[in-house]
Amino acid sequence: MTLTPELLRWLQSDEAVGPLQRLTQNPPEDAALLPTLTGLRKRFTPAQASALVTTARLRKRAEKKFDAGASKMFFSKISLQQASPQEVARYTARRYAGFAQVVDLGCGLGTDSIALAETGVRVLAVDRDSLAAALVQANARALNLSARIQPLRADVTRPAWRIAAAWADPGRRTDARRIFHPDALLPPLSALLDLQRRCIPHLGVKLMPGLPHHAIPPGAEAEWISLNGELKEAVLWFGTLVAQPGRVATALPAGVSLRARGTRAAVRAPGVFLYEPDPAVIRAGAVGDLAQQLGLWQIDADIAYLSGDALMDTPLARAWRILEHHPFDLKHLNRRLRALAARVVAVKKRGSPIEPEPFRKRLYRQKSGRPVVVILTRVANRPWMLIGERCVTKQPVSGKMVED
Numbered sequence: 287m288t289l290t291p292e293l294l295r296w297l298q299s300d301e302a303v304g305p306l307q308r309l310t311q312n313p314p315e316d317a318a319l320l321p322t323l324t325g326l327r328k329r330f331t332p333a334q335a336s337a338l339v340t341t342a343r344l345r346k347r348a349e350k351k352f353d354a355g356a357s358k359m360f361f362s363k364i365s366l367q368q369a370s371p372q373e374v375a376r377y378t379a380r381r382y383a384g385f386a387q388v389v390d391l392g393c394g395l396g397t398d399s400i401a402l403a404e405t406g407v408r409v410l411a412v413d414r415d416s417l418a419a420a421l422v423q424a425n426a427r428a429l430n431l432s433a434r435i436q437p438l439r440a441d442v443t444r445p446a447w448r449i450a451a452a453w454a455d456p457g458r459r460t461d462a463r464r465i466f467h468p469d470a471l472l473p474p475l476s477a478l479l480d481l482q483r484r485c486i487p488h489l490g491v492k493l494m495p496g497l498p499h500h501a502i503p504p505g506a507e508a509e510w511i512s513l514n515g516e517l518k519e520a521v522l523w524f525g526t527l528v529a530q531p532g533r534v535a536t537a538l539p540a541g542v543s544l545r546a547r548g549t550r551a552a553v554r555a556p557g558v559f560l561y562e563p564d565p566a567v568i569r570a571g572a573v574g575d576l577a578q579q580l581g582l583w584q585i586d587a588d589i590a591y592l593s594g595d596a597l598m599d600t601p602l603a604r605a606w607r608i609l610e611h612h613p614f615d616l617k618h619l620n621r622r623l624r625a626l627a628a629r630v631v632a633v634k635k636r637g638s639p640i641e642p643e644p645f646r647k648r649l650y651r652q653k654s655g656r657p658v659v660v661i662l663t664r665v666a667n668r669p670w671m672l673i674g675e676r677c678v679t680k681q682p683v684s685g686k687m688v689e690d
Contacts, residue, residue, distance in 0.1 A: 289337060289340070289341075289362045289417060290417065291416050291417055291419075291420040293333060293334065293337045294360060294417070294420045294421065294424055295420070296334060296337070297337055297338070297341060297360065297424075298360075298424060298427075302334070302338065305326070305329075305330075305338055306338055306341060306342065309322075309338055309339060309341075309342035310341075310342045310345050310346075310357050313339075313342040313343045313345070313346045314339060314342075314343070319339065322339060323335050323336065323339060326338060326339070340363075341360060341361070344361040344362075344363065344366055345357055345359065345361070347366065348361055348366055350371075351366070351369060351370075351371040351372055351397075352371075352372045352397075353372060355372075355428075355429055358428040358429065359395070359424075359425045359428055359429070360395070360421055360424045360425060360428070361395055361421070362395070362417060362421065364459055365394045365395040365418065365421060366395065367459065368394060368455070368457070368458060368459060369394060369395055369397040370397055370398065370455075370492065370518065370519060371513055371518060372397065372401070373513055373538055373539060374511055374513055374518050374519065374538060375397050375398050375400070375401035376401045376404065377511065377536070377538055377541070378398070378401070378453070378490060378492070378511070378521060379398065379401035379402045379404070379405050379407075379453075380405065381490065381523070381527050382402060382405065382407055382451060382453070382490075382527070383405055383406075383407075384526070385407060385450075385451040385488070386407065386408060387407065387408045387409070387410065387449050387451070388402050388407050388408075388409055388410075388449065388451045388452060388453060389409075389410045389412060389445075389447060389449045389451070389452040389453070389486070390402065390409055390410065390411045390412065390452070390453050390455070391412055391442040391452050391453065391454040391455070391478070392412070392413055392418075392442055392454060392455045392456055392457065392472075392473075393411035393412060393413045393418060393419075393422045393437070393455070394413065394418050394421070394422070394455060395418065395421040395422065395425060396411060396421060396422030396425040396426060396435070398453050398455060398492075399411040399422055399426070399435050400425060400426065400429060400431060400435070402453065403426070403431045403434035403435050404431070406434075407434070408434050408436075409434060409435045409436070410436050410438055410447060410449060411426075411435055411436065411437045411438065412438045412439075412440050412442050413437075413439065413440075413442070414439065414440060414441050414442065415439075416439055419437045419438070419439040420437075422435065422437045423435075423437045442454070442473060442481075443473050443477050443478075443481065445481065445485060445486070449486075450486065450487055450488055450525075451486070451488040451489070451525075451527075452481075452486045452488070452489050452490075453489075453490045453492070454478050454489060454490070454491045454492065455492045456471035456472055456473055456474070456475070456478065456491070456492075456493075457471060457472030458471060458472075458494055464494075465494070466494060466496060468493060468494075468497065468501050471493075475491065475493070475501070478491055479503060482524050482525075487524065487525040487526075488524065488525035488526050488527050489522075489523075489524040489525060489527070490521055490522070490523050490524070490527055491521065491522040491524075492519050492520075492521055493519065493520045493521065493522060494519070494520065495510060495517045495518065495519055495520050495565075495569060496520075496569075497510075497520040497522075497569075499533065499571060502522065502533070503522070503524075504531075505524075505528070505531050506522050506523060506524055506528065506531065507522070507523040507527075507528040507529060507530060507531055507532060507533075507534065508520060508521070508522055508523075508532070508533045508534070508570070509521045509523065509533075509534045509535075509536055509543075509570075510533075510534075510535050510536070510565075510566040510567075510569040510570045511536045511538065511566060512535075512536070512537050512538065512564050512565055512566040513538045513539070514538075514539070515537075515564060515565070515604065516565070517565035517566055517569060520569070530545065532545060532546060532547075533545070533546040533570045533571055533572065534546065534570060534572075535564065535566035535567040535569070535570035535572050535602070536566060537564045537566055537567075537601045537602055540601035542600075542601050542602060544567055544570070544572050544575055544576060544579070544602055545572070545575065546570045546571045546572035546575055547572075547575050548571075548574070548575075549574035549575045549577070549578045550574045551573065551574040551577035551578065551582070551583055551584045551592065552577075552583040552584070553583060553584050553585070553586065553587050553666075554583045554584075554585070554593070555585065555593075555665065555666075556585050556593045556608055556611050556665065556672065557583075557593040557594050557595045557608070558593075558594070558595045558596070558607065558608060559593060559594050559595070559596070559597055559598075559605050559606065559607055559608060559677070560585075560591055560592070560593055560605065560606045560608050560661065560672060560674055561580075561582060561591070561592040561593065561594065561598070561603040561604070561605050562590075562591060562592075562603060562604050562605075562606075562634075562636075563576050563590055563592065563602060563603045564601070564602045564603060564604075567602055567603070568590045573590045573592070576592065576602055576603060577592050580592075580594065580598045580600060580603070581594060581596075581598075582594040582598075585663070585664075585665050585670075586637065586663070586664045586665055586666060586667060587667075588637065588664070588667075589636055589637040589663055589664050590636060591636055591661075591663055593608075597677055604677075605677045606659055606661070606672075606674030606675060606676060606677060607674055607675050607677055608672055608673070608674050609626065609658065609673045609674060609675060610622055610626075610672070610673045611665070611670060611671065611672040611673070612670070612671055613668060613669065613670060613671075614638075614662065614668075614669035614670055614671045615671075616648065619649070619660065619671055619673075620649060620650040622673060623649060623650040623658070623660075623673070624650050626655075626656060626658065626673065627652070627655045627656055628650070628655055628656050628657075628658040628673065629651075629652055629653070629654060629655035629656060629657050629658065630646060630649050630650075630651070630658055630659070630660055631657045631658065631659060632646075632659045632660075633645055633646045633649075633659070633660045633661075633662065634659060634660070634661045634662070635661070635662040635663065636661075636662075636663050637663050637664040638662035638663055638664070638669065640662050642662075645662070646660075656675070657675065657676070658673050658674065658675055659673075659674050659675065659676065660672070660673060661673075661674060
């Protein structure tokens with residue numbers, strides 16, 4: 287089913303509200319999909335029946351990105367895929383707190399417009415796509431934010447408004463394919479940078495996490511943002527939105543940031559603990575800075591694993607206690623796993639060509655035993671293997687204790 291503005295309007299009608307609410311409370315699984323559609327088609331057109339079911343299922347999927355508001359919102363499959371998690375959108379929206387009005391360029395389903403409006407900012411939500419304009423209007427209404435969000439269907443590269451601050455979320459997908467180059471975005475990054483120079487001095491641009499460092503314009507701030515240890519996006523900040531030019535990593539939900547200053551870490555053999563920096567730290571090129579901050583060292587000059595002799599509680603890295611480490615040798619690894627009565631719960635790698643899952647099948651296995659992680663990497667530019675166990679820390683993930 288392809289959602290259209292007409293179907294979206296119908297989904298908000300008195301005729302559709304009741305059935306949609308019931309389906310949202312209990313969206314059909316795959317096995318029940320055909321019987322559910324067959325029943326709905328006795329009352330509605332095939333397109334309407336499909337729109338009801340698809341919306342209910344997308345609302346269920348959206349719960350991973352949004353809070354309880356997901357049960358009231360409207361989505362298309364692609365717009366939901368591209369939307370930032372609500373926690374990330376609220377974090378980036380806070381940079382605009384000093385502005386009375388902000389333009390959301392490429393508003394999509396309205397995630398960022400909603401986050402901006404929640405801070406008290408008035409938002410002009412612009413998108414050239416008619417469905418996007420209809421989605422942001424429907425979602426603003428569903429969340430009682432219509433007074434602060436004004437949808438506008440227009441070409442974001444041809445501004446007909448005079449607002450100095452903007453947030454831009456260029457399209458990163460064509461059909462089901464991802465876009466990986468900044469100048470292949472919709473619109474291209476180069477077009478947005480031209481807008482920033484000409485008429486929108488205070489601009490934030492959401493980009494793919496793989497943003498290369500050489501693409502960062504002079505004077506801009508590039509921020510890589512992770513949520514619960516998963517890298518979500520990179521953002522380029524301009525104008526007064528810049529906290530400090532350069533690169534920075536931010537880990538949510540803790541809200542802890544680390545600025546990349548080009549620090550080089552010492553390189554030594556593994557100690558008592560192994561640390562894997564948060565992916566935002568790695569992408570921002572701040573591994574050496576994290577090592578300096580925590581008193582750690584790298585185990586190889588080219589590998590983003592750190593080590594230390596004390597357990598450090600930080601949201602910017604996760605840790606394992608190293609039980610043993612050796613030059614890589616499969617037979618020796620299996621002998622040591624047997625001697626430890628170990629149960630391998632995961633195989634991790636960094637700097638190793640070995641694929642973890644096929645490799646795991648070649649390891650000594652038992653149903654019970656000491657849970658361990660096998661880590662394949664390099665030490666002093668030699669293939670290396672480590673056997674470790676997870677460390678319990680107090681890192682906040684949704685207010686709970688987490689186990690690294």
